[in-house]
Amino acid sequence: SRLPLSDRxxxxxxxxxxxxxxxPLRLGALGEAMSEACVDKLPAAERKRLKKEAEAKxxxxxxxxxxxxxxxxxxxxxxxxxxxxxxxxxxxxxxxxAMVKALKDPYPHKWPVNASIPALIEKYxxxxxxxxxxxxxxxxxxxxxxxxxxxANLIFYDLVADGSKIQIMCQGQxxxxxxxxxxxxxxxxxxxxxxxxxxxxxxxxxxxxxPREVRLLTACLHMxxxxxxxxxxxxxxxxxxxxxxxxxxxxRNVFYTRSKIVNFIRHYLDSRGFLExxxxxxxxxxxxxxxxxxVTHHNELDxxxxxxxxxxxxxxxxxxGGLDRVYEIGRNFRNEGMDLTHNPEFTACEFYMAYAxxxxxxxxxxxxxxxxxxxxxxxYKVQYHPDGPDGDPIEIDxxxxxxxxxxxxxIEKKLGKKLNRDFTSEASREELDAEVARLGIECPPPRSVAxxxxxxxxxxxxxHLVNPTFVTEHPQVMSPLAKWHRSKEGxxxxxxxxxxxxxxxxxxxxxxxxxxQMQCFMGQAAAKExxxxxxxxxxxxxxxxxxxxxxxxxxxxxxxxxxxxFLSDKNSIREVILxxxxxxxxx
Numbered sequence: 001s002r003l004p005l006s007d008r009x010x011x012x013x014x015x016x017x018x019x020x021x022x023x024p025l026r027l028g029a030l031g032e033a034m035s036e037a038c039v040d041k042l043p044a045a046e047r048k049r050l051k052k053e054a055e056a057k058x059x060x061x062x063x064x065x066x067x068x069x070x071x072x073x074x075x076x077x078x079x080x081x082x083x084x085x086x087x088x089x090x091x092x093x094x095x096x097x098a099m100v101k102a103l104k105d106p107y108p109h110k111w112p113v114n115a116s117i118p119a120l121i122e123k124y125x126x127x128x129x130x131x132x133x134x135x136x137x138x139x140x141x142x143x144x145x146x147x148x149x150x151x152a153n154l155i156f157y158d159l160v161a162d163g164s165k166i167q168i169m170c171q172g173q174x175x176x177x178x179x180x181x182x183x184x185x186x187x188x189x190x191x192x193x194x195x196x197x198x199x200x201x202x203x204x205x206x207x208x209x210x211p212r213e214v215r216l217l218t219a220c221l222h223m224x225x226x227x228x229x230x231x232x233x234x235x236x237x238x239x240x241x242x243x244x245x246x247x248x249x250x251x252r253n254v255f256y257t258r259s260k261i262v263n264f265i266r267h268y269l270d271s272r273g274f275l276e277x278x279x280x281x282x283x284x285x286x287x288x289x290x291x292x293x294x295v296t297h298h299n300e301l302d303x304x305x306x307x308x309x310x311x312x313x314x315x316x317x318x319x320x321g322g323l324d325r326v327y328e329i330g331r332n333f334r335n336e337g338m339d340l341t342h343n344p345e346f347t348a349c350e351f352y353m354a355y356a357x358x359x360x361x362x363x364x365x366x367x368x369x370x371x372x373x374x375x376x377x378x379x380y381k382v383q384y385h386p387d388g389p390d391g392d393p394i395e396i397d398x399x400x401x402x403x404x405x406x407x408x409x410x411i412e413k414k415l416g417k418k419l420n421r422d423f424t425s426e427a428s429r430e431e432l433d434a435e436v437a438r439l440g441i442e443c444p445p446p447r448s449v450a451x452x453x454x455x456x457x458x459x460x461x462x463x464h465l466v467n468p469t470f471v472t473e474h475p476q477v478m479s480p481l482a483k484w485h486r487s488k489e490g491x492x493x494x495x496x497x498x499x500x501x502x503x504x505x506x507x508x509x510x511x512x513x514x515x516x517q518m519q520c521f522m523g524q525a526a527a528k529e530x531x532x533x534x535x536x537x538x539x540x541x542x543x544x545x546x547x548x549x550x551x552x553x554x555x556x557x558x559x560x561x562x563x564x565x566f567l568s569d570k571n572s573i574r575e576v577i578l579x580x581x582x583x584x585x586x587x
Contacts, residue, residue, distance in 0.1 A: 048390055056229075084188055089223045096221045099186055103216070111194035111217055114139045118164040124199055124207055132200030138209060140166075141194045141217060143246065144187060146227060155184050159195065159209075163252050168195055169208040177213035190220030190246070238574050239582055254576055257376060258564040262329060264372045265349050265558070274325040274351055279314035281307060281331070287539045288312035288481075290450075290524075291334040294344075307333035312481065312555065313542045315352050316510060319553055320545050327351035329560070336534075340572050341502055344581050347560040356554035357509040358493040362470055365497055365505055365556070366400040369468070369563075373398040376567055386500060388571050396500060396566065397467045404470040407457055408491065414460040421490045423449045423475045424523075432456065446531045450478045465498040480520035480536060482508035504563050507556035514546035 084092060100106045115138045124133075142161030149155045153172030158165055172180045174197065187193055197211035224246065225231045231247040238244070244251050266276070284303070286293035288310030296305050311328050318326045329349045336342060353360070374380055380399040385391050412419055415435060420428040432452040436443050443455045453475060461471055472495040473485060482492035494508035511517050521543070527535040564576040574580035 043387075056232075060229075085223060087223075092223045093221050096188070096219055100219050100221070103186065106216070106219065108194075108215065108217055111141050111215070112139055113141050113194075116140070117142060117159065117161045117166045120166060120199060120209075121164055121207060124201075127199075127201050127207065129201045129205040130203055132198055132210060134198045134200075136198060137196065138199055139194070139196045140209065141192065142166075143220075144189055144191050144193055147187065147189055153180065157187075157193070159193070163249065167202070167206050167208040168214070169202060169210050170214060171210065174210050174212055175214075177215075183214050183216075186216050186219075187214070188220070190222070190224040191216055192218040192220070234574075235582075238580055241578055254564070254568040254570065255578065257568045258560070258576060260376050261372065261560060261563055261567065262347075262349075264375060265368070265560075266329065268368050268372075269325075269327050269351055272325070274327045274353075275323055277315070277318060277323070277326050277328055278330070279308075279311040279328060281333075283308050285537045285539045287536050287542065288314075289332075289334075290480075290534050290536060292336055292534045294333050294335045309334050310348070310557070311350055312557075313539060315350060316550060316553065316555065317542065317545045319352050319354055320548055320550050324354035324551070325352070338581055341562060341565075343561065343573050343577055346573075346577075348557055349560060350555065350557040352510070352553055352555045354551045354553050357552065358472075358495055358507060358554060361507040361554045361556050362404065362472075362495055365470075365507070366402055366468075369497075369505075370398045370400045373567065382567065382569075384500065384566060384569055386571055389569075394466060394500070402468040402470060402497075404472055404495070405461060406473045407453075407461065407471050408473065408475060410461055410471075411453075411456050415456075423453070423477045423490055446527070448477075448527060448530070448532060449475070450527075451532075453478060462498055462503075463501050466500050468497060468499050470495045470497055476520070477523070479508060480524050481511055481517075483511045483513075484516070499562075499566055502562055503559075504566075505556065505558045507554065510550065510553040510555050512546060512550035512553065514543050517546055518543050 084095060087095060117140060120138065120140070140159070140161070142159040144157050145160045145165060146158040147155065155170040157168035157170070159168050170180075170184060175183070177183075177196075194213075194215045194217050195209055195211045196213040197209050200208055200210055202208050224243075231237060231244060236243065237248070237251075270276070282296065282298070282305040284305060286306035286309055288308070289312070291309040293309050294307040296307060297303070298305050310332055311330065315326055315328060327349060328351075330347065331345050332348050333345045335344065338344065370380060373382065381395055381397050383393045384396050385393050408419065408421070420431050422428055429447075429449045429452065432449060433447055436447075436452050436455055439456075439459060441455045441459050443451055457471065465471075473488060473491045474482070474494045474496075475490055476482070476484060476492050479492040479494045482494040485491040485493050492508060494506075496503050497505035497507075511520065518538075521536065521538040524536040525538050528537070561573050561576050565571065565573060568576060570576055
């Protein structure tokens with residue numbers, strides 16, 4: 001696979017994780033002392049976050065108490081709340097649903113928009129204050145972010161669409177369609193409305209639309225979080241991404257950045273003669289990567305199938321067929337753990353280039369990614385917060401060329417000794433096992449040569465890389481689909497690209513000897529028998545394809561999600577996936 005070897009365990013946290021229930025609001029003296037001691041062990045950023053949460057919770061409780069007192073007074077006096085948002089959320093929804101049912105046409109089929117809010121802002125940004133263009137009718141639509149009234153005949157809305165906001169200044173003398181009070185009485189914060197009127201600027205110089213008609217297009221039946229409070233709860237944000245996008249403007253920018261990354265890669269490859277293709281997502285054999293697959297069942301054929309862990313084998317079959325340059329951007333699925341950099345389904349790009357080797361692919365990686373960073377960020381250097389927005393930033397410099405480190409040679413340098421390079425032998429495994437144990441590195445069973453080497457590489461190399469760096473020449477036992485090194489016995493012509501300790505690219509000169517490929521498959525089968533449920537199976541159809549002749553080929557893969565994390569300054573993969581995998585509520 002072109003993506004990370006997913007058998008790496010997530011690093012152990014640097015501090016203990018405590019459930020919120022560990023910090024009750026009211027404790028005895030002993031409990032309070034224990035709680036404070038636990039908090040004192042946390043990093044400064046985490047203590048700051050917990051303090052903010054506690055303060056916010058206290059403010060919310062005080063507001064809720066005031067609202068309850070106001071509601072009780074109103075109920076006792078027989079009065080109704082003047083502001084809908086003073087109601088309990090469930091009562092608010094009931095009230096809104098009743099309002100919708102009372103409307104003649106609560107869900108219009110169309111609204112003839114003729115302008116976008118960003119285009120209006122750009123076109124009229126230099127308009128002088130207190131001027132209007134009454135002869136130029138504009139028709140826009142969007143979501144009401146805020147509503148405020150100044151008397152019976154003047155209402156202001158903040159209307160949001162396409163990531164931009166514009167003021168709607170509703171004056172009774174301009175209103176032409178329907179009753180002014182009735183039209184605006186049904187509109188509340190969160191609703192989607194259509195506005196027909198003319199553009200102008202207020203006395204304060206704020207660009208505004210002065211409507212002749214305002215129409216409710218779709219009512220929001222739920223009370224949105226208050227704008228000054230915002231939406232910060234991560235669970236709510238990820239489970240209700242639509243609400244996250246409504247409330248948090250910066251979230252939209254993350255996914256625009258993600259789209260720019262995909263489009264840049266696509267344009268780069270298309271302009272160099274690559275053909276974009278699609279390959280199956282359900283396979284009879286889970287091949288192309290060292291990863292545990294998801295299993296599904298085909299009812300008609302009554303057979304077990306596997307969601308693909310990588311498209312690699314199919315893409316190389318296409319190169320055998322004469323499509324010398326092919327690529328695919330799509331989803332892969334791996335039945336593994338979830339953490340800050342892993343999601344069970346993720347997006348990757350893989351390309352295969354006939355008559356190229358891993359040296360060519362390193363040059364392409366430098367050119368592609370460095371030019372992408374410069375194009376999107378305007379500089380080769382980017383600021384990144386690895387511990388979240390409240391942590392200290394680091395600078396990542398994507399300026400090419402990037403360092404190239406030979407994996408085994410660097411491990412030997414750090415160990416101060418030469419390793420047994422016969423990595424297929426038990427003696428080599430025992431030597432590596434002893435070194436891992438001596439260093440106190442955790443490696444759960446099976447403690448195979450590949451897994452032990454991977455742990456040593458993480459300990460000595462990967463965990464210390466910040467700027468883009470190529471880690472090269474992996475042993476053959478770690479790379480069953482890579483071609484043997486032309487001058488270094490037991491190694492392969494492979495590299496992984498790391499940024500801030502995380503792998504974002506994986507590439508190699510492809511193994512095109514069918515006999516050696518079958519031997520590597522059999523080695524993987526033996527590892528699976530020994531208990532490694534991430535080892536690959538034996539794909540005889542792929543070996544048969546190789547027997548028809550795969551030209552010398554270089555293959556490359558990149559994780560789109562991780563790349564987006566670095567270019568949008570997010571330290572969690574869930575921030576850059578619109579609908580990330582989540583645990584069921586209550587578990």
